Amino acid sequence: MDWQNDFAPLQLTSSDALPSLAIAPLTTWGAITVQGQDKKSYLQGQITCDVVTLEPHQATFGAHCDAKGKVWSAFRLFHHNQGYAMFQPASLIEKELAELKKYAIFAKVEFAHSHDIALGVMGSDASALIDSLSPDTGDVRVVEGGTAVKIDDLRWLLLLTPAAAEQLATSSHAEKVDQSLWTLLDIQAGLPLLTAEQQNEHIPQALNLHALGGISFSKGCYTGQETVARAKYRGINKRALFIIKGTAERDIEQGAELERAVGDNWRSAGKLLASYRFSDNQALALVVLPNNLDSDTQLRLKSQPEQVWHFAELPYSLDND
Numbered sequence: 001m002d003w004q005n006d007f008a009p010l011q012l013t014s015s016d017a018l019p020s021l022a023i024a025p026l027t028t029w030g031a032i033t034v035q036g037q038d039k040k041s042y043l044q045g046q047i048t049c050d051v052v053t054l055e056p057h058q059a060t061f062g063a064h065c066d067a068k069g070k071v072w073s074a075f076r077l078f079h080h081n082q083g084y085a086m087f088q089p090a091s092l093i094e095k096e097l098a099e100l101k102k103y104a105i106f107a108k109v110e111f112a113h114s115h116d117i118a119l120g121v122m123g124s125d126a127s128a129l130i131d132s133l134s135p136d137t138g139d140v141r142v143v144e145g146g147t148a149v150k151i152d153d154l155r156w157l158l159l160l161t162p163a164a165a166e167q168l169a170t171s172s173h174a175e176k177v178d179q180s181l182w183t184l185l186d187i188q189a190g191l192p193l194l195t196a197e198q199q200n201e202h203i204p205q206a207l208n209l210h211a212l213g214g215i216s217f218s219k220g221c222y223t224g225q226e227t228v229a230r231a232k233y234r235g236i237n238k239r240a241l242f243i244i245k246g247t248a249e250r251d252i253e254q255g256a257e258l259e260r261a262v263g264d265n266w267r268s269a270g271k272l273l274a275s276y277r278f279s280d281n282q283a284l285a286l287v288v289l290p291n292n293l294d295s296d297t298q299l300r301l302k303s304q305p306e307q308v309w310h311f312a313e314l315p316y317s318l319d320n321d
Helices: 002-006 039-044 090-100 126-133 162-171 180-189 225-233
Strands: 022-025 029-035 059-065 071-080 083-089 110-113 117-122 140-143 146-152 155-160 239-247 257-262 265-271 274-277 282-290 299-301 304-312
Touching: 002 162, 022 162, 022 180, 029 039, 029 071, 029 090, 029 117, 039 083, 059 090, 071 090, 071 146, 083 090, 083 155, 090 110, 117 126, 117 162, 117 180, 126 140, 126 146, 126 155, 146 180, 155 162, 180 274, 180 282, 239 299, 257 282, 265 282
Parallel strands: none
Antiparallel strands: 022 117, 029 083, 029 110, 059 071, 071 083, 117 155, 140 146, 146 155, 239 282, 239 304, 257 265, 257 299, 274 282, 299 304
């Protein structure tokens, strides 16, 4: 895959505009594919979103939980190659596959870690590029070598065979950037970027999946449903996913520890799920925190205590539960 060496970080300040068209190999992402006669019914009994009503042109967020409602994986689900794909950070897949397969022996369903390549297409011209690849309409489209999935008005995901991914990436006139730009856009969108370190720690509502359409409260039973339902109807969830912003004079390490001000003291608040540092040292991050903190709560990175961070506004409401 030498062609992937052509992609480099895009140097952005916090006030810069995005390129009109950029493409990035999403090297730390992957997908679990689901095939077989019972794929729909088996998934329906395992995950939080409604698989039965998912049309071929639609995608949805979802989560797979343990029996206590703690999330093994948060993913984007869509139809792919006559089956389904569960697109998620690659670091989650080993444990997630093992959990999904636990009861699969009793059903006609096959799960696999896909060998497809994920490409992120970004910018105001992203939709025009996808239109050139497929005559289909809708948020999920069949393209040569795989599937295109609309993320938002400025982004599409392509899940392609290695040959198709290489052909598109090397022939496109799009600016070739690394996946950090995709991460920035995920953070700005407030999307749940669960890490392997935090698998099995959060219920779906703590990752804002209820606000992102990733939980069906009418579909029937699935693993962990009792906890997820109690969180909605009894208000037991006390955490949420937040975007925070501040200044970082140095690179931010993966899973950096965050602290919050409590009077004159600082207490551990959690670990970052993802972060992005602009070239002017402004930075954004995602973190799960108590959902009753005051909006003016002061925050800081434990490794960079000289800078105070604050909450940034989420682009959606957390009241959609």
